[in-house]
Amino acid sequence: MIGRMMRSASKRSDNVLLCLLVIVFFCVYRVRAEDIQYCSFFSNRAPSPQPTLKNCTWFKSNSCCMQEEIAATFGNVKPLPGANEKCQNYLNYLMCYICAPNQNVFYLRERLTVCKEFCNNFYEACRYAILKGSVIGNLYPNGSEFCLSRSFKVDDASNGKCFNHDFQEETTDGVMYTVYPLLELLIGALLLQCLLVWESWSVVKLGNIHLTNLLSWKTADI
Ligand SMILES: *[C@@H]1O[C@H](CO)[C@@H](O)[C@H](O)[C@H]1NC(C)=O
Ligand SMILES: *[C@@H]1O[C@H](CO)[C@@H](O)[C@H](O)[C@H]1NC(C)=O
Numbered sequence: 001m002i003g004r005m006m007r008s009a010s011k012r013s014d015n016v017l018l019c020l021l022v023i024v025f026f027c028v029y030r031v032r033a034e035d036i037q038y039c040s041f042f043s044n045r046a047p048s049p050q051p052t053l054k055n056c057t058w059f060k061s062n063s064c065c066m067q068e069e070i071a072a073t074f075g076n077v078k079p080l081p082g083a084n085e086k087c088q089n090y091l092n093y094l095m096c097y098i099c100a101p102n103q104n105v106f107y108l109r110e111r112l113t114v115c116k117e118f119c120n121n122f123y124e125a126c127r128y129a130i131l132k133g134s135v136i137g138n139l140y141p142n143g144s145e146f147c148l149s150r151s152f153k154v155d156d157a158s159n160g161k162c163f164n165h166d167f168q169e170e171t172t173d174g175v176m177y178t179v180y181p182l183l184e185l186l187i188g189a190l191l192l193q194c195l196l197v198w199e200s201w202s203v204v205k206l207g208n209i210h211l212t213n214l215l216s217w218k219t220a221d222i
Helices: 001-035 065-075 084-099 114-124 143-149 167-171 175-198 198-203 209-221
Strands: 110-116 153-155
Touching: 084 114, 110 114, 114 143, 114 153, 114 198, 143 153
Parallel strands: 110 153
Antiparallel strands: none
């Protein structure tokens, strides 16, 4: 009789542990997904879905810019004479930084930091285009110098604090739209499951040693 009570109590505490894990995961996930991004180019407003974007379309699902703002920016930039299509594409990728929802990471104090890797590809693509009457390849020895001449800062992509064009994002246009709601649905279902074991929760002593261990481990881990 006593053994059966202890067995069911330990089953309940397993459920509570599972629920706590789900809740902790849920909180971390919300923080990761939302708190970190804002639009430093646009007075720190929040990014939002912009389904009508015609350029920089890979940011449709979450964008800092609106179509009118891209039109204004792109309209002000004259194409480089002698730029081939690849070079033109790189210029477009670069200008799209104003739409990136994580721009607060690489656009600080009105200064854009571009990844060295992007600068090199950009430079290689535009090497034969003309800038200020000279061929770019003759004006600058490498991508970093080219970017610096445009008054960008240059940093390694591995530091995670520079603009880089994500080619994968471009081809999986709008994937966030479908992944995030699905994840939320799954987490919602797990939370519901937790509500169902809520009653058992009140039976379990909250001083339970496993609970305390789990919580302190989780906080240290974050
Ligand atoms: C922006 O998109 C429009 C519509 O697709 C296109 O006509 C225009 O060439 C694009 N602009 C640039 C700079 O790519
Ligand atoms: C680029 O060229 C400059 C000037 O020649 C040089 O100082 C710098 O080290 C080069 N950077 C890279 C990444 O090669």
